[in-house]
Amino acid sequence: MLTTADLPDDIAALKAMLIASEERNIRKDERITRLEKLVAAFKQAAFGRKSEKRDPDQFDLALEDLETAIAAIHAEEETDSPGDKRASKRRAANRGALPKHLPRVEEVLEPDSLTCSCGGCLHPIGEDVSERLDVIPAQFRVIVTRRPKYACRSCTDGIVQAPAPARLIQSGLPTEATIAHVLVSKYADHLPLYRQAQIMSRQGIDLDRSTLSDWVGRAAFELRPVFDALIVDLKRSTKLFMDETRAPVLDPGSGKTRTGYFWALARDDRPWNGGAPPGVAFTYAPGRGGHHAEQILQDFSGVLQVDGYAGYNRLIAPDRVGPDIRLAYCWAHARRKLVEITRTGSAPIAEEGVKRIGDLYRLEAELRGLEPEARLAGRRERASPLIADMETWLTHHRARVAAKSPLGEALKYIARYWEGLCLFVSDGRIEIDNNTVERTIRPIALNRKNALFAGHEAGAENWAAIASLIETCKLNTVDPQAYLAATLTAIVNGHKQGRIDELLPWNYPAKV
Known part of the structure; x- marks a missing residue:
């Protein structure tokens, strides 16, 4: 930062310095204007009314880079002119808000001395308060469970000890909360298991990807009844959405992938104040034929909103035997x-x-x-x-x-x-x-980009089941991590199958 001592005494040199500074400011303004126009163009292409892009998330990386470049120029501008408040006024950035539920760590910065220059004592007359968002990196911890053994000194009737708590992974390392974290990281945050293993290794936790796979598979097995109950509940409705998206699956025999499909069945009655909670269930099928949709929709009767894919026509065929279905198009x-x-x-x-x-x-x-x-x-x-x-x-x-x-x-x-x-x-x-169901499919597409393909049809079925519960949590503003941890804990503690509906995401946390 320049001070008056750094300014030249020569008037010509001072003029030259001012002209150069003004030219730099003009170039900065031009760069900012150009970048801001690019950002606006990207946003219009991704989200504008005339956009028909299926996946606006593909623009995110470019937008991040452009906005980062703008921020760097602003930082340079503020460094050069720390006293100039015009630059900050030009920006209208969304700096976010700090929610009330976050814990607050108070720090009080006192002056070096509370004695006035006249010798008297200073007393408080007010304060300035600022809040900044801080983060503690994800920290793993070890739960140590001790079960003391007790015996009677007067007899030999035996030893008393509390029973071992139920676990999802018998004699395994993870708590149910840890398994829930792995599930959410994989199916909601799109982090493949090998990347999660790398993250854990940075904290000294050496786990093979295959170990994490075992956790996910066991959790998927235990959550399957909840997933089945979700589908049954959705099909009780008389108005649903349906769509399908590709699910590449590895063919072990050929070493290549073949294309399966995730069929999404969704309900969202909120636009007309319906009483049923929103939800979505993904079902894996090895193909896109209409008979897969027909099989998934067994026992459903009512209005099904779909796109123009011809495979749905068999649902309204004159010779079809089954519940009455009417197709609403998009x-x-x-x-x-x-x-x-x-x-x-x-x-x-x-x-x-x-x-x-x-x-x-x-x-x-x-x-x-x-x-x-x-x-x-x-x-x-x-x-x-x-x-x-x-x-x-x-x-x-x-x-x-x-x-x-x-x-x-x-x-x-x-x-x-x-x-x-x-x-x-x-x-x-x-x-x-049909945009309601298309929005629920987007996370599946993002996960597909990261995972590329499922390793087996059974893996695709597990993917569909867990993703269904996570996306239904999102629709009901339920934290997927907390829900899965509580639900897995309830299951391993013997939650009755006859009350499995209590474990559906929209009933959390009232019944879990």
């Missing part, structure tokens, strides 16, 4: 096909279609959170005319657009699923799109 998928056309050049028909669908979404935003009856009334009054007008528009342009053109295919898609796309107008519980 306007987001219909819109996506039109948006893709607008990106290739001038496309007034596609642009008009996007605008018409946007009008439906604006109405839905106003109705979200209302009771089903109110939503239904609003849709009948305001959405029905829009739908009727769009049907006329669709018929008109389909007759004039080449059927094999991209626009023709997009309009054909909307026409093919028209009845299911319009089903939401007649039922206040139905959403306009």
Whole structure:
């Protein structure tokens, strides 16, 4: 930092220094402006209304680097001009908030002396208080359990000792909380087991990845009844979402991977104030055929909201034997096909279609959170005319657009699923799109990027079961770590199978 003593006495030299400083400031402003525009462009591409990106998380790394560069420039600016408060005013950063439940460690900084220059004693008249977020790195500890043995001096009737506590891993090292930590790290934080072993080794804990795998497998076995109860509970509903995503699985015989699928069955009645808690259950299947969906949905009857995948058509086949299922389709998928056309050049028909669908979404935003009856009334009054007008528009342009053109295919898609796309107008519980279940699938996709593939079909099934419980915890704002630790402890302590519903995530911590 420059002081007055560092400034030159020569006026010409001083002018040159000021000009150079001003040029540096201009370059900094230009760099900041350029970086901020890039950040805005990335955010618009990832999250803007016109975005149809399936996975906005792919932008995170680029955004982190750009925002880091901006922060570095600001730090440089503040170092050069510590007294200039204009720089801090230009920034509108979200610095976060410190929640009240975090423990506070108080430190009081007293002056070197409490004696006034006049010789009197200083007394407090107030204080400045600041809070900063601190962290203690994850610390492992050892629980030492002692069980004293007692014997009678007057007889030889035997020895008295407290029974050994139940453990998930008999004669093993981990507590149930440790196993829960491994599960959450793997399935929620996307840390493969070998990386977790590396992290533990930095604290001197030498564990093989295979040991961690054993813990995960045993936990998955014990949690399976809870997962089964979750699926049963979801299928009691009369309105669900369904979607599927790839699950590459290693084929031991060939050394290659083959593509299985995770089928997600989700419930979220919050947009219409339904009483059932939200939840999602993933089921692994070796393929994407519609018969897998049919098998998963055994005993379910009601409205199933899906995308346009043809495999779901067997659920509404005329000759199908089983509970009645109605398919509601997804306007987001219909819109996506039109948006893709607008990106290739001038496309007034596609642009008009996007605008018409946007009008439906604006109405839905106003109705979200209302009771089903109110939503239904609003849709009948305001959405029905829009739908009727769009049907006329669709018929008109389909007759004039080449059927094999991209626009023709997009309009054909909307026409093919028209009845299911319009089903939401007649039922206040139905959403306009399938985005609810797509959001629950995103963590599976992130985990897939880190793990690349499951090692076996059984591993994929375990993955699906544990991920189901973790994602259902998230939907119900339940801490997955605390839930899994408490649930595993309850299971090893003999929780009755007849009361397994008490262990579902939305019942934590009331019943666990």
